[in-house]
Amino acid sequence: MQILRCVALSAVLALLPGMAFSQGKAAPKDAKVYFITPYDGQRVRGGFLVRFGLRNMGVTHAGDDYQNAGHHHLLVDVNDPIDPKEPIPQDKSHLHFGAGQTETFLELPPGTHTLQLVLGDAKHYPFDPPVVSDKITVRVRQPVSARSK
Amino acid sequence: MGEIRNFRSGNTNEPPPHGGMPRRLAAIIVGDIASYSRLMQADEEGTHVRVKRIERDLIEPSIVEHHGNLVKTTGDGFIAIFDSPVEAVRCSIVIQQNLVGRNASIPRDSRIEYRIGVNLGDVIVEPDDIYGDGVNIATRIEGIAEPGQVYISGAIYEQIKHKVVCGYESLGDRKVKNITDPVRIYRVLPDADAVGRTRGRRENTLIFLLGITLLVIATGVLWYLLAQPEGRVGEQAATPTASPAASPIPQPSPREAATQTPQPSPSLASAPASPTPAPSQPTAAPVREPEMIAVRGGSFAMGSNDDPTERPVHQVTVKPFSIGKYPVTVQEWNECAAAKACGFTATGKDDAPITNVSWTDAQQYVAFLVQTTKKPYRLPSEAEWEHAARGGTSTKYWWGDKSQQGMAGCKDCGDAVAEQPAKVGSFKPNPFGLYDMGGAVDQWVEDCWHKSYQGAPNDGSAWSGGDCSSHVLRSGSWKNDLRYVRPSNRDGYDTNVRYPTHGFRVALSP
Secondary structure: OHHHHHHHHHHHHHHHHHHOOOOOOEOOOOOEEEEEEOOOOOEEEOOEEEEEEEEOOEEOOOOOOOOOEEEEEEEEOOOOOOOOOOOOOOEOOEEEEOOOOOEEEEOOOOEEEEEEEEEEOOOOOEOEOOOEOOOEEEEEEOOHHHHOO | OHHHHHHOOOOOOOOOOOOOOOEEEEEEEEEEEOOHHHHHHHOHHHHHHHHHHHHHHHHHHHHHHOOEEEEEEEOOEEEEEEOOHHHHHHHHHHHHHHHHHHHOOOOHHHOOOEEEEEEEEEEEEEOOEEEOHHHHHHHHHHHHOOOOOEEEEHHHHHHHOOOOOOEEEEEEEEOOOOOOOOEEEEEEEOOOOOOOOOOOHHHHHHHHHHHHHHHHHHHHHHHHHHHOOHHHHHHHHHOOOOHHHHOOOOOOOHHHHHHHOOOOOOOOOOOOOOOOOOOOOOOOOOOOOOOEEEEOOEEEEEOOOOOHHHOOOEEEEEOOEEEEOOOOEHHHHHHHHHOOOOOOOOOOOOOOEOOOOOHHHHHHHHHHHHHHHOOOEEOOOHHHHHHHHHOOOOOOEOOEOOOOOOOOEOOOOOOOOOOOOOOOOOOOOOOOOOOOOOEOOEEEEEEEEOOOOOOOOOOOOOOOOOEEEEEEEEOOOOOOOHHHHOOOOEEEEEOOOOOOOEEEOOEEOO
16 A cells, blocks of 8 residues: 555656646757648639648657657647647547658538648647648538539 | 759759760769569559559658759659758658658558668769769668668768757768778668757756656655554565555455446346456456446447438448447556556556557457457447447437436536546446447447448448558547537547547457
């Protein structure tokens, strides 16, 4: 019992200093993540290819703790700010590319959508400072078949 | 290759037709696929398509992004030149790290791995090729490189050593074929402990804090030990390392105690399939099997019209099976970890669901159960999961169509957002007596990810085939909102990637 308490106490103590800092790993100041395609304001019909650009850092697997390397997350229609102390959420509007993918084929319902890229570290935390792309807008038009009705 | 013209030794006027060779200093990248002949022999067309795709999707864009020019691609490799050695090395690292990701889900012997050599040299640039000593040396360096590695020459190293934050391992002077002078070669280590500028104040601060932490822990432990009565100190000293092993054995876990108390699950065929290890039997190390609930087979409408991934709604018939009453817990997982059959030891409360597991991790646990119990444990199929989650209902949630307190653990289910998922069984069981089927933790199932049910099997079996680099997650987690709690909700996630809200439960064929 005493030993358990010891362990618990040590664990708490070990965690305390860590809590004071944001979780993410340091990113180079000149790191830049951006969309190669589509461009801001682009109109697309149906599915479209989104290609992720990254400068001055490398793309790696989620889980691989390499210096200056991370993996992409694509945020679709997300308005909440990125919380540097939390892992990047995983749901239908936060798409993860933890296998090191640098592009994806996206199918969105017709309408205006925003896209944003966020680089995550091995544990899916944003970097410090966050490596985040500009938020771009795409307009998805009605599929041809629907319009011709 | 019209772009090459940009590089012709400064004269932007029309280049001399021949003679007056356009020479320039350039960083040259030579890349080459390791074991290309073997790959081609195994699958000629497939390899060719994959190589072309890598060139189109990765190599060419990476070169352009780093302001380089692709000189040519050969069957199994490529040559590119850069104005800047820094950009050349960065480009090489980007290519290699991307390939790591691409190769992850591919069996080892069919991976496409490049060796990359980088050299700085004065070269003759022609529209579709480059010539010179510098190119030959780059080629030789590439030949020495290990697959997946970037080797650079001393000349490149001198240019970049303080500019690209990487580790560099000197491999000394190497004699290379047909080159008179030995060439100094370095291996680039993208994951090395920071050698460059990021190791500054920040890192020192962290080291300092770590030091303080260790000091505080040491003081704490010392204080605890000294504060004990003499006899107890001796007792503790005798078993200093036994603490992890000691906890599971003596008293029944809170989880087990808890599971006895709730009302027995409804009359439905809910016989726990596995007797919990009886304390009277002193077998060597009884494995804690997850508590199972038998589920009757039957037919149900799988899917919904709430999300494109859940369409079309289709009738599925599942055979009888058993499924874990709760998601697999930290305690259960750690027995697998202790047996070295699972990849990591989880921290957290014993009765919390195991999280941060990939699909592959979940399969390791299942394999461990199969091996130790000799029972055909497995992950549930997606159809089995949904059948079990619906618990015979066809409403939006298993309890009805409206949000209701205390039914599931999710972000807006009524309780405050927690850092950790609640312990298993914190919410009401569904009509089949199953806990946490919706909310709590995301749960891996056996099926590969398909973005809709178009072409799905209707016999309740797992849907393999298609894009198996992702598998299906069910249930949603405590971090998701109520929409994700719906029994028909589904999502896909990379097979080999861990995420802090992902767990699983096991199934058993009768």
